[in-house]
Amino acid sequence: MPELNLTSAPAHLRHGSNIGQPLTRRDGVLKVTGQATYAADNHPPGMLFAVMAVAGISRGRVVSLDVAAAKRHRGVVDVMTPDHKPPLAIDPEIKTSPFVFRMEVLQSHEVRYANQPIAVVIAETLEAATEGAVLLAPRYESLPALVGLDAGESFVPPAVGVGNPTENHRGDVEAGLASAEKQIDAVYETPPQYHNAMEPHAIVAHWDGDKLSVDMPTQGLRLSLARIAELFGIAHDKIHIRSPFLGGGFGSKGFLAGPQTLGIMAAKLVGRPVKLVLRREQMYGPVGHRAPTRQRLRIGADGEGRLTALDHHARTVSSTFDDFYEPAADASHTLYAAPAIRTSHDAVRVNTGTPLFMRAPGEATGSIALESAIDEMAWACGMDPLAFRLKNYAEREPISGKPFSSKALRACYEQGAARFGWAKRSLQPRQMRDDAGLLVGWGMGTATFPALMFQAEARAAIRRDGSGVMEIGAHDMGQGAWTALAQIAADAVGLDIDRVTFKSGTSDLPDAGIAGGSAHTATAGAAIHSAGAAVIAKLADLATNDGRSPLFGAGNAGVIARDGRLIRRDDESRSESYAEILARAGVAEVEARGTGVPNPAAMEEYAMHAHGAVFAEVKVDPELGQIRVSRMVGAFAAGRIVNPRMVQSQLFGGMIWGLSFALHEEAITDRRTGRIMNANLGEYHVPVNADVPPLDVVTVEEHDPHVNALGIKGVGEIGITGSAGAVANAVWHATGVRVRRFPIKIDDLLTQP
Amino acid sequence: MKPFDYVRPATVTEAIAAAAQPGAVYLAAGTNLLDLMKGNISRPDRLVDVTHLGGLDGIERLADGGLRIGALVRNADLAHDADFARSYPAVAEALLSGASAQLRNAATVGGNLLQRTRCAYFYDTASRCNKRDAGSGCDARHGENRSHAVLGWSEHCIATHPSDFCVPLVALDAVVEIEGRNGRREIALEALHRLPGDAPERESALEPGDLIVAVRLPPVASGFAAHARYLKVRERTSYAFAMVSAAAALRIESGKIIEARLALGGVAAKPWRARGAEDVLRGVAPTADAFQEAGWRALTDAKPSGDNAFKIELARRIVVRALALAAAGTPARLPALPASPFASTTGAIHA
Known part of the structure; x- marks a missing residue:
């Protein structure tokens, strides 16, 4: 993989600090020019393609697979089955920690849910592997599905x-x-x-002796690494995972998934690099x-x-x-x-893959x-x-x-309602119509999501040329971590963002914790902040203890790092550049590590949550029942906003998901077989552009001194909460029909003539 | 994917000979067929690519006042042909309400007519389907069938035909020109698609090797241009198949309906011409009561095939609305959200 160059974009105009600036995505140019390498874009020499065969029943056992037919197909190299697979170091049924979930990696012939992997065909081409999987023609002993x-x-x-x-x-x-x-x-x-992330789960696995290199999207590099290590019985330092970009995670890529494990097993079985990418319909089960x-x-x-x-x-x-x-x-x-x-x-208990985290699980x-x-x-x-x-x-x-660490919900209500024009709402439902005669309804919902913190570590360095380095194995799922965390890093070391080399997205870097719970910016950001402070403290030691420095005797607490210089706090005329300090000291660089951890004392004392208020307008055809959202306003208070542009996008995305929750998304499950009948993007409806109205996001000023050092609460999930209810309530207000089964459908609204 | 031969015949005659072989199918844009192949629903031995055949991609005004549309004309090209949209506005509106812009740029007229059902059990190879595997049974009949047929279905199949384009075409008495092993013939579009009966695997009147080369609109079809609409109710604003749709076309003179045309989509295995309702409207004033009566008549024979009784009531209401919209007059410009109940919403920017 070529070295990532995130700084090829034009320089941004900034005033003052990096944090708080609406920088565009630093990886944006790479993405729109197709240079951003996602997991499935990797093709190491000699790579084979693996395709899973999945169960057509949801409960029972596989009694036969026509492995011979699959192997006869031109291009098929091998077929991995419960009877022919490399051994694992531990039983995948053993839960070694609360964050280990059971996965299907061909450990038995039992079928526990539809779309469970039952074999893997490995071939020279994707087409051959795909046909090989068909030729397996599994036969089953079926039990009644739950x-x-x-x-x-x-x-x-x-x-x-x-x-x-x-x-x-x-x-x-x-x-x-x-x-x-x-x-x-x-x-x-x-x-x-x-x-239904745009990027399905994928893996390219490459064994070199007892060393394993893996390209796969993950929201938890270190967690995945630890799980691979225990499943395959190899030391952590033998494994290298690259996950520079994810085409969406939303909770599904938090843990190593069964199919990804199968990709590693397949590579081991055939002794060549293997790529395994889930088909869209295979996302409906094992992940x-x-x-x-x-x-x-x-x-x-x-x-x-x-x-x-x-x-x-x-x-x-x-x-x-x-x-x-x-x-x-x-x-x-x-x-x-x-x-x-x-x-x-x-x-x-039912015959499905284990339900897991999906953006705002529970909330x-x-x-x-x-x-x-x-x-x-x-x-x-x-x-x-x-x-x-x-x-x-x-x-x-x-x-x-408990008191709240901060709560600007009242301001969210006020600002959101004012922006929306809520005061003109009729109390009674089915009172408002537009010029075309469509029913109009206004609804609202309160948004809330806990402000969480996990643990992370970062390494910072200042180099001889005065530039900075920040290293952390963080995860950019599309939310903008490459940008927002680099902004925090730049402020942490007192440099312009383009003077800091920000390294991220691989498992050899310090542990950034899991990118979930809307806590990644807070957690990784806190580690970056503390690593930056530590490296500046070391630099300050060099200067303030050196009689030749203008900062001599200023003491550690007495300098400020700004624009690549240390400046005496009580006398700004006395300062020295990082490069000058390091040159005089004769060292190539100074480095330090820092951690971000939750503060148990503050958590004991305070309840910590982000809040918001969402207002929605829908239009409903009075006779035909078709619904369209025509306006949404969301006002959110989520502590310090690191990058307003990325935050707005996150909140837009959440609000659209909320709209989708109220009106569109539903896996249609056959009541007899437990099979999902709409496992494709044509029939599993999510909103298309024409369903999404102009969205208006207001971020309400909120200062939180308790939640973490940077006062960040996180915005990844809160946008869904409140929004789904606001849309549903607007449908009631438009029609007078209260629908309590979601998504709301046309037939729910045909009750009135 | 199953290996297959790919042939690209130079002439229609060669194409017919190649496609008449067992296991051969025609390939045009492939917007449906390739998905079916990737999903292992269709496993052809041979694809006969007709997209390079000459003379099939024109839109031709005929001397008698009719119109001949080549089978390879792209959906988007046809819909955006200004003359076409002016003369057959309901057809243009139906075309633009289908699929997505990308698919419409690729999909062809002939392929649209022959697209397969969207029944989930047809697509799910682990389920039984009499269309996919004749005689295996129909898992849709007692399954998740909220969107299935309410007209013309049988115990063997309750699937619907998903085309929008075909609905106004059937209303306007379109004719299909077919080249086959025994030369050229024509059939009414209404006779192209078959109801399932006890042989749902036989979906059309086409014989092996038959190639649709054109669709023709008769001279009278443009006589409805002043009062023709297509209305499509679906579960998202764009990129969704119709729950129910209707094409309504009227000729109104001196306050009376001289002739009415009405067809329904999403309700049966074929685009459903509602001749009984047309009869009700002949010679009467275009009033709400008349449209209600037509709505009742159009659905007289409807019955639920599962959890879809609501579609009957919805279809009645769509008939009434489509007729009312048609009576009000074809708009000067196609709406930004063609065929949508939200077509009149101000500020809509695209479908």
């Missing part, structure tokens, strides 16, 4: 999400409901949704997805529209062989100031139900939905009673 939210006995899982308690409560919910003047009791359903939910909300309010109780129960599903439970009800923990809150979950599913229910409650109380939300504004986190 399908849907009522597939079997429900149970209470030990935890939901990542170790969240399954049940949580504060106050007496039943008493709160009993005392309520108004009550609602409503059930909402959300469908299974599948990952995680968002589980369906059925959520019951019971809410009580007093005569003045103040909540008396909020009870949120979510039913979801997991696979028959592993545990991940969409923590949908947890959405009710943080937003509305009910004196009594109870959240609970139960689940059934997205929970938000559309909660925001719909709050809207219903506001209507029941005869109140404007915004007034109702303000009446129940939480000054402290409702479930814990």
Whole structure:
């Protein structure tokens, strides 16, 4: 792979610091000119193509594969099956950590879900491997499939999400409901949704003796490296993963996936480099997805529209062989100031691949139900939905009673409502029409997402020529990490961004933590910030201890790093450039490492969340029921905004996903076989350009001194929350029909003549 | 992918000879066929590429006032032909409501007529499908069939024909010109597609080797230009097949409908001509009541094939609306969102 050159773009105009500037993507030119190398673009000499054969049933076992027929096909080199595969160092069924999920890597003939890999054909060409997989013509012993939210006995899982308690409560919910003047009791359903990143999961694996080099998209370089090491029984330093660009991750590329492991196994089996890329339909099974939910909300309010109780129960599903439970009800923990809150979950097991993380896991599913229910409650109380939300504004986190580290939600409501023109909304539904006679509805939702921090490390250096280096194995999933983290790096070492070599995206660099939980900029950024401070401190040591320096005697705390110079804090006329300091000291460079870690004391004291308010306008044909969103405004407060342009794009993307959640996305599952019947981008609908209206994003000023050193909260996921509910509520306001099963469909709105 | 022979005949006669062999299929733009091959739904032995045949890509005004459209004319070229759009506005609107701009730039007239159903069970090779594998059964019948047929279906198949283009063409009595082993013949487009009956694998009246060379619109077809619309309800604003669509074309004189044409899409294995509804409208004033009556008549024989009873009510409403839009007059310009219920929305920039 050629050295990445991210600085070929024209220089940007900047004023002052790098952080806060709306730089365009530094990798943008590479991408639009096709020079950005994604995993599947790699073709090492001698590379073969691997194609998975996947199960056509969702429960049972494979009783035969016509391996001979596949091998007879011209170009086929080998067929990997449960009976013919390289050994793994450990059983893939063993969960060695909470972040290890079971994967299907041909360890048995059992079929646990449709589209499970059952063999891998390796061939000289993609076409030969593809046909080889067809020629395997698997035969099965089939068992009745477990399908849907009522597939079997429900149970209470030990935890939901990542170790969240399954049940949580504060106050007496039943008493709160009993005392309520108004009550609602409503059930909402959300469908299974599948990952459709533009780039499907891919891997190019190349063994050289006991050394392994891997090109694959990952949101967790070090986590993937550790998993490969334990599966294949090799030392960490024998493995090199390159993941400079991802064509979208959204949670599906957080962990090493079964198909990627199969690619490494295939390369080992044939002793040549192997590429394996999932077909679109193969994404619907082995790489995680968002589980369906059925959520019951019971809410009580007093005569003045103040909540008396909020009870949120979510039913979801997991696979028959592993545990991940969409923590949908947890959405009710943080937003509305009910004196009594109870959240609970139960689940059934079905024949699917294990559901996993999908952008705002739990928050997205929970938000559309909660925001719909709050809207219903506001209507029941005869109140404007915004007034109702303000009446129940939480000054402290409702479930814990903790103060918020910062919360500018009130400003989000105000600025978003003003931008949208919310004040002119009619209280009654089905009152507004446009010039063409279409029904018009306005809806809103509150957005929220926790401000998380993981652990990361970075290495910084200042070189003899006065330039800087920052190294961190971070992940650019398309969100702009190459740009935003480099901006933080530039400020951390007191240099212009073009004077800092920013290295990222490979597993030999310091661990940046996982790019998930909307925490990557905060986590990696904190490590970069601290590495930069450490290297500047070393540089300052050199200068302030050297009698020949104008900074002699200034002391470590007494200098500021700016524009490639150290400047005496109390006397700006005394300064020296980095190059001068290093030249005099006779060293090639100084380097230092820094870490970014969560602050447990602050987390104990404060609840940390980003917030926002989303307002949507929809138009609905009164007779035909077709829906189109015509306007959306989102106002978000997410702490410090490192790059306003990237942040706006992230929030746009989230809002579009929310629109999609309300109106489009759904995996249609055959009720008898458990097979997904729309596993392609023609029929698994996501919004197209014509579905997406002009979007307006406002970022509300918010200073958070507690959340982390840089005050960053993250914007990757919050845009979905609030948005989905806002669209759904707007459909109600347009039509007077409350649809509680998502996505909302044409037939849901044909009830009125 | 299954290996296949690729031949590029120089003449129509050579093409017919090559395609008459068992396992051979014609290839035009391939916007449907290549997907079917990649998905292992179609496994032809031989592709006969007709895109280099001469003389099949013209739009020709005929002396009698009709129009002849070569089978290789691209959907986008036809829709953007100003004369064509002026004379047959509902056809242009239907074309522009289909697929995406990229697909319309590639897809051909002949290929559009012969595109296969979008039934998920047809595409899913792990499911039983009488179209894909004759006699194997129909897993759609008791499966996820919300978008399936409500007219003309049988226990053996409940799939629909997905074309938008064919719907106004059938309404306007389009004729298909076919070259075959026994020379040239013509059939009405309405007779090209077959209802499933007990042989859903036989989708059209074409014989092995038959090549559609042109589609012809008769002279009277342009007489509806002042009152012709296509309306398509779908589950996203663009790039989706019709849940239900309708083409309505009227000739109105002195406040009376002289002649009405009506066809429905997305409801049956073929574009569905609603002659009964046309009869209701002949000689009456274009009123809401008349259109309601036509809506009822058009769906008289409809019955759900599964979880799709709503499509019958939706189809009635679409008929009423399409007729009302047609009666109101063809707009001077094609709307930015052709055939969409949101066509009139101001500020729409594209489909």
